[in-house]
Amino acid sequence: MRFSSVAIAASLALVSISTSLYGQRPDDQIDARSMALLAQGRAAKAAGNLDGASDALETAVAVDPRNRQAFIVLAEVAEARGLSGKSIRFYREALTLEPNDPVALKGQGEALVAKGAMARAKENLAKLRTVCKGECPQANELAAVIAKGPPPVATAQVVPPKPATVKD
Numbered sequence: 001m002r003f004s005s006v007a008i009a010a011s012l013a014l015v016s017i018s019t020s021l022y023g024q025r026p027d028d029q030i031d032a033r034s035m036a037l038l039a040q041g042r043a044a045k046a047a048g049n050l051d052g053a054s055d056a057l058e059t060a061v062a063v064d065p066r067n068r069q070a071f072i073v074l075a076e077v078a079e080a081r082g083l084s085g086k087s088i089r090f091y092r093e094a095l096t097l098e099p100n101d102p103v104a105l106k107g108q109g110e111a112l113v114a115k116g117a118m119a120r121a122k123e124n125l126a127k128l129r130t131v132c133k134g135e136c137p138q139a140n141e142l143a144a145v146i147a148k149g150p151p152p153v154a155t156a157q158v159v160p161p162k163p164a165t166v167k168d
Contacts, residue, residue, distance in 0.1 A: 034064035068097040087111040106138035116150045
């Protein structure tokens with residue numbers, strides 16, 4: 001009698017844990033709806049519709065947060081809009097899902113160069129070179145971007161006001 005309540009609790013815990021693990025999909029199976037939305041987002045990006053692409057890609061990520069390609073294309077859309085910080089964040093999400101993705105490493109490195117974070121971009125280049133065993137075009141492209149350096153900062157120029165004319 002003393003052990004029956006403990007045994008029942010343990011068996012219920014075991015059943016609930018095994019049921020939840022059985023119901024999960026493997027990581028390599030991305031939801032088909034998310035993949036369809038990814039295709040729509042890529043098509044909208046290619047057509048120049050960045051708002052439509054962003055909407056479709058964000059929906060794809062909401063449907064299946066393991067869709068790494070959607071994060072990468074979202075980062076590319078953010079970079080096309082000139083939002084390097086947002087782009088870095090999306091690449092970081094993709095790298096959380098797959099830390100050795102060469103496309104995400106290269107993209108994040110380029111966005112870091114655009115922000116002026118050269119040391120972190122060089123870290124990405126070093127990691128990219130260790131990930132790629134042979135010829136790696138992503139590493140070569142990132143090395144060229146790092147060698148070129150960050151883009152010049154656009155500053156506002158002061159235009160002196162026109163003198164007011166005085167009427168007599």
